[in-house]
Amino acid sequence: MPPIPVVELPSTLDDVDADLVELNSQVPIPSQPFIITPRDHYGLYRRYVHSPPSFSPDNLTSVAHFADSPTFIKSQDDLRARPWWSGFGGSIQSAQTHYFTPFLNATTFRLMHWFYSGSVTKSLLELDRLVQEVLLAEDFDQAHLKEFRALKENHRLDSYQDASEDIHSSFSASDGWMETSVKIHIPADGVQHASEDTAPEFDIPGLFYRRPLEVIKAAFRESAAEQFHLTPFETFYQPSDDVPAEKTYGEVYSSPAMLDEHEKICSQPREGNCTLETVVAAVMLWSDSTHLASFGTASLWPIYMFLGNQSKYARAKPTAFAAHHLAYIPKACAQSLL
Known part of the structure; x- marks a missing residue:
């Protein structure tokens, strides 16, 4: 922690004003108060502006939140981990109960999944995997295999098309998914246009999206939000008192941009005497095929x-499934534009 300047009080009240003038010229007074935490055993400490956070998510995390290993002991927090389908919304419940579709039951699904996954040439390790992942699975039933034929199940998989549900059932309106179309201008070879706006316009349907604000609100309602840092801070490294402190960077919530935005939000006037905590949601967007x-x-x-x-x-x-799906961009080939 940086050393705190010690000021010797004046001996008489008559010297107070003169001493304060001299003190103000020597010791810079910070424009805003800071809350500084004690150094940890790595020599790191934090500096908060105005007030400390309402809670520290680091007190709720363990190594299991950052890494996967079969030797880790699973806690109740791990059991409440974010499922893979929550990135699309909460309505894909059928994926949990009918995960074996298009096959008739879970037993056939597990057997066919084992056949198509893993190595091409089955080994002793693959045999162990067959026993552990298929034969000893809770939903495995030998009775399901009485009429089993691999060729028939393979044909069922190749020809599957879910006619009982909408083809876009994964993009449920209850999760905020909306469908729209995008108009684009396509120039033609050998044809000159005055501007891009005068080029032929084509309508590309099938763009599915969710409103970003609704996705942010849904993310903060999930159990994973317990590990969200709501109050940004600066991090410093100082192994001992006789070594100058060095500012460190490593997370978005300790970056200058996050601190600046947090200061802007806190400095804005409150509506209706609101006393709720102000929080900056650090949105990071990505897109790739x-x-x-x-x-x-x-x-x-x-x-x-x-x-x-x-x-x-x-x-x-990977198993945190931290990505929240915002949109799916449709592909358009040249044939469809003619």
């Missing part, structure tokens, strides 16, 4: 959002 399988050309182009209030170590953990 994603292949849906290890074979073929099937792909999607999603736009997804991460929150910088969450530690980068938790966001980078």
